[in-house]
Amino acid sequence: MQKYLHGILFKNRGTVLQFEPEQVVQYTHLSSLSELPDQPESYTSLEFRLAPVGPQTALTLTLRNFPTEAIYKHLAFYWNVALEIVKKRLEPHL
Numbered sequence: 139m140q141k142y143l144h145g146i147l148f149k150n151r152g153t154v155l156q157f158e159p160e161q162v163v164q165y166t167h168l169s170s171l172s173e174l175p176d177q178p179e180s181y182t183s184l185e186f187r188l189a190p191v192g193p194q195t196a197l198t199l200t201l202r203n204f205p206t207e208a209i210y211k212h213l214a215f216y217w218n219v220a221l222e223i224v225k226k227r228l229e230p231h232l
Contacts, residue, residue, distance in 0.1 A: 143171070151176065155183070162187045172209060180205050182213060197224070 139150045149170040156164040166181040174180035183202040188195050199217055204210035 146171070152181065156185075160188060172206070174205055179203070182209060197221070 141148060141150075150167060151170075152165050152167040154163070154165045156162055162185065164183065164185040166183050168174065168176065168181045172180070182204060185198075185200040185202075187198045187200070189198065190196075199221060201213055201217065204213070
């Protein structure tokens with residue numbers, strides 16, 4: 139995927155590692171903004187897992203392999219905000 143962010147062209151790369159509908163999706167991610175080489179150790183792994191909890195469903199996000207401290211901080215900030223938005227949108231429908 140290629141896009142512009144604040145006038146800067148970037149490209150995201152990755153591979154789907156696991157996909158089980160209504161259960162789990164796991165993939166790798168590397169952004170050209172990181173300026174890291176396209177090699178396995180440069181990729182972060184993201185796993186989204188759904189699990190029943192009584193009459194509700196829990197979403198668990200697991201992030202693995204942060205090639206740099208900056209990537210760790212960015213992904214932690216981004217996904218904390220994104221998951222809070224998902225939660226706010228879904229909870230009123232419970």
